[in-house]
Amino acid sequence: MKAYIVGGAVRDRLLGLPVRDHDWVVVGTTPKEMLDAGFLPVGKDFPVFLHPKTQEEYALARTERKTAPGYHGFSFHAAPDVTLNDDLARRDLTINAMAEDEHGNVIDPYHGQADLEARVLRHVSPAFAEDPVRILRLARFAARFGFETAPETQALMRQMVEAGEVDALVAERVWQELGKGLMEDNPSRMFRVLRDCGALARLIPELDALAGVPQRADYHPEIDTFEHVMLVLDTAARLNAPLPVRFAALCHDFGKALTPADILPRHHGHDARGEKPVLALCERLRVPTDCRDLARLVTLYHIIIHQAGQLRPATVLKLFKETDALRRPERFGQLLLACVADVRGRLHRENADYPQADWLTAMLTAARAVDAGAIALAQQDKRQIPAAVDAVRVAAIAACKDSLDLTCDAH
Template structure:
């Protein structure tokens, strides 16, 4: 029985990045031997065990044989006669197919260290094509490390898409990988890698449709809507925004893909037009409700936020009510963050200030300061109470608005 550290822990150490978790592969052992040594079984599809003391994962060396489409279409063989090289051969990328022995020496039969140094994402073997999730993982690594994709690997992924492998992806796995990619330092790289191989049109057709859609050059010097959305996404990442706001940044302009050709490059009404494709996307990929809800109010309200200084107090209160800001102020502030990323995600606007965010935040504070409970206790006609509270909030917004504009 021999144990080796494998995969991401070895890769990240070689890249001088923090190592969060260590995975081990065990060669020359059976499940019975692992149990006898006190390891606890956790694997459902193949033998994986938790170390009795460290609780790190130890997987028996295994090989895999394709038996059907999709993520679960595999027959797994794990036995003491499977070699380390055979186990590494089934891994997705060369940079993830390096093992470290207990003495610190590296076992690198597929030249992963060379690809790390060159900044290249390359598949280990043609078996890469057997698991469509690997397309998403590779794109996520492109976002994390900024590596380029080897030509033969890109050709293989395009063939996988053409063969329908991407259509077999399970919604939960798609969202899981997309969510991880959205949280990388440059998430746009993930979506551009997916688009380069044709997979974006299969997993996120609503986003893919934005590429090639023109915008007004005076508002969007970058012209192309897809280019703009990628810039917005990276701005959201630079701001350190959470997943909910990054997903909102990705989807805020979906309606522009539905603009009639005869009115391009104008996009009147793209906010409401984008609601149906957004909700369809979220339902298809089973996007969490917090991501869906923030994306929806951002999509519907971002142009109003950009024009905040032109809005009347009554219109501002209507915006607060439409976005449920009076009950969910923290979510409204996240929407403002996404709108800031939208404004800066334009060619030449990256470092521009965005005073609308502080302005609307101050007006929301003024509206929230109104004692609605106090008004309710003194108001006799309960039928007109909501209008009375709205009037009080509108007055508070107007007063604060005048103060801000004066100073």
């Protein structure tokens, strides 16, 4: 029995990055011997065990064979005669197909170290094509490390897409990888890689459709809507935004793909047009509720929020009520953060001021400070309570608005 650290831990150590988790491969043993040594079984499809003290995962060296389409269509073989190189050969990328022995020596049969130095993502073998999740993983690694895709790997991914392998992916697995990719420092790279190989059109056609859609150059020097969305997404990452904000940034302009050709490059009404495709994507990929709900709100309300300085107090209160800001100010804060990313996600406007966020935050604070209970007690006709509370809140918003300097380019 011999154990090796494998995969991401080896890669990250060579890159000088923090190593958070260790995965181990064990060669020359059987499940019974692992159990006898005190390891706890956790694997369902193939033998994986937890170390009795460290709780790190130890997997028996194994090979795999494609038996059916999709992510689950594999059979596995684990036995004492499976070598370390056999196990590494089944891995996705050369930078993930390295191992380290107990002395710190790197075993690198597929030249992963050279690809780390060259900043290239390259598949280990043609078996890469057997698992469509690997396209998503490669795209995520592109977002994490900023590496380029090897031409032969790019060609292989295109072949996989054309063969329909991506269509066999289950929604939960797609969202799992997309969610991780969205949280990288440069998430736009993930979606560019997916678009380049054709996978984006299969997985998120609503986003892919934005490529080539023009915008007004005075508002959007980058012109192309897809490019704008990528800039907004990376801006959200620079703002250290949480996942719901980043997902909303990805979706907020879906309606521009549906703009009638006769009004381009203007996009009047794209906010309302965008709601249906956002909800369709969320249903298809089973997106978590918090991400879905914020994406919908950002899609519907980012234009009116950009115009905050021009809104009447009653309209501001209507905005607060429709977005449930009075009850959920934290989520409204995320909505404002997505709007900041939208304005700064444009060429040469990366550091643009966005006082609208401060204005609306102040007005929301004023509206929430109104004692609705006291107003309700003072009303003889209980049917008048909502109108009475609204009137006081509008007055509070107006007073707050009068105290602010509302000079700003609204968009």
